[in-house]
Amino acid sequence: MQTLAKFRRNYFGVLFLVPFILAFLLFGLFPVYNTIALSFTDTTLMTSNANFIGLKNFQRLFADGVFINAIKNTWLLWILNFIPQIGIAMLLSVWFTNARLRIKAVGVWRALFFLPNLLMPAAVASLFFSLFSYFGPMNQFLVRNGFLPEAMQFLQSKEIARGLVIFIQWWMWFGNTIIILMAGMTSVPLTLYEAAMVDGASATQMFRHITLPLLKPILIYIFVTSLVGGMQMFDIPYLLTDGRGAPASSILTNNMLMYLKFSSSQGHIGAASSVGVMIFLMTSVCSLGIFYFLRDKDSKISHQMKF
C-alpha cells in the first residue's frame, strides 16, 4: 500500500514540470522548428505566399562576401577579447587566492572589477560612442595634453572601432571570469598544495600541475559560455556606430547581419533564419569540439588528485 502511495506521489512530481515543459514547447522548441523551416523558404514580412526554395538561402549567403565577413568579424572580436580576458582574470585569481601574498580586501576588488558586467550593454555602447566622439572627452583629453595634434574621428577608423568593441567586451567580462575562476581555485583541496610544498614544488610548478588540471572543467565552462555569448554579440557593435557595422562593415557581426536581413524593407525572414541556423551550427560544432578536445584524457591522474 505504502509503496503504491509513494509511486503515485513520485509521479505527482511530473506535474511540477508541466508549466516549464509547456512553455518550452510553445516558446522554445516550436520557434526553433519554425526558424529552421523558414530558412528553407523565401518568406518575407510583406507577402503572404511563401515558397519552399531548398538550400537557396544558404547558397545566397555564400554567394557574396558579406556573410563570410560577418563570421570573420565575430570571431576576431571574440578571440581578441577572450585572450586578455582569461589571461588577466587568471593572473588576478592566482594573486587573490595566493595565501602567501595575502592581498587585502579581495572581495572589494573583485566586486568592483565585476561592476561593468551588470551595466546595460546598450547604454555602455552609447557611452563609449559619446566618449570617443569628435567633441568627446577622449579627444579633449588627448589634444589638451599634447598626445594628438588635433581631434580625430576615432569611429571612422576600422582598427579603432574594432579595438573599442574588443575593449568594451573585455571590460565587461573579465570581472565575471575572475569570480568563476576563483570559485574553481578555492575548491581545490589545500592538502594538495601542502603536499607539493613538502616535496619542494615551486609556485609555477604547483600552478601547472595542480591548479590547471583541476581547473579544467571550469575552464571549459568559461570557454564555451564565452564562445556562445561571443557568437551572439549584438548590442555593443550595433550601437557603437551606425548599426550596419561602420566603418566599412568592420564590426558587422553575425547577429547584426541577421537583424539587417530581418529589418530590410522587404523583411526577408527566410534569409534571416538561414543566418540564425548557420550561426547555431557553427556554435554547436565549436562547443562540441571544445568539449571533445579538452575532455579528461588523463582522467586517471586527476582521479587520484581528487581523492
Next chain:
Amino acid sequence: MAYKFTTTLFRALIYLFLFVLLLVTLAPIWLLIVNATRSTVEIQQGVAFLPSTHVFENYGILIGRGLDMPRGFMNSMFLAIATTVVSVYFSLLTAYGMVVYDFPGKKIFYNFILVLVMLPMQLSIIGFYQYMSKLGLTDSYWALILPSVASAGAVFFGKQYLESVVISDLIDAARIDGASELGIFHRVMLPIATPGAFTMAIFAFIASWNNFFTPFILISSIKKYTLPMLVQTLRGDVYRTEYGSIYLGLAITVVPIIIIYALFSRYIVSGIAMGSVKE
C-alpha cells in the same frame, strides 16, 4: 630577509597593477555620472572628475524633446518585475519537482536543461517573431513575459540551491498533517528557499532590465519602448549636441543597477560563483 623583500616589492607592484585596472574599470562609469550633472557648455570645455549642478536642466532638455523617459523607465520596471516573478516562481516549481520527487526520465530532463542553457537565441528569435505575429502578440509584453516560464538557467540554479536546503523530514511532516503537494511547495518550501529565490530574482531582474535585442525585435509602438530602446533613440539627431542630457539619459538606465549592486553585491557574486546563471 631577501626573500621577504622581494615579496614586499612584488605585493606593491600587484597593488599598483590592481589600482590601474580599477581606474580603467571605473573611469568610464564615473565620467558618465559626472557628465550627467554637467551642462553641455561645461562638457565642451573639458574633462572633469567632479560633479556639477545641472542635473535638472539636463533632465528638462531630456524629456522636453519627445523622448518619454519616465514612461520608458516604468515600462522597463514593469517588464523586469513581471519577468522576475514569473521566472523565479516557475523555475523554483520545476526545480522542486526535480529535487523532491523521483520519476523515470528525471536525469534526462535535467541534462536537457543543461543543454538548453547553452542554446543561442538566434536559432529561435526569427521563428519566434513570425509565430508571435501570427498570434497577434508582436507588439505586446506577453511575448516577452511568457517565455520566462521556461528559464533553463534559473531552473539549473534553483535545483542546485534547493538540493542544499530541502529537508525531506519537514516535507513528510507536512504530508502527515494533510498538506497537499502543491501546498507544501507554497507554504513550506518557498519560505525556506527565500534567499535562493532572492538571488535568482536579482539576476532575472538585471537580465530583463538590460535586455535590448528581444524587445527591439518584438516591440514596435513607441509607447511600449523600454529603456534600452530609448537609449538607441537618444543617439538620434534631436539630441545631437545636448551632451549633458545624453549622459543623463544613459545614467538613468545604469544607476538603478549600480544601486542594486551596491546593496546586494554579495548575492550577485556568490550567484555567479555558484554556476551558470544565464537568465
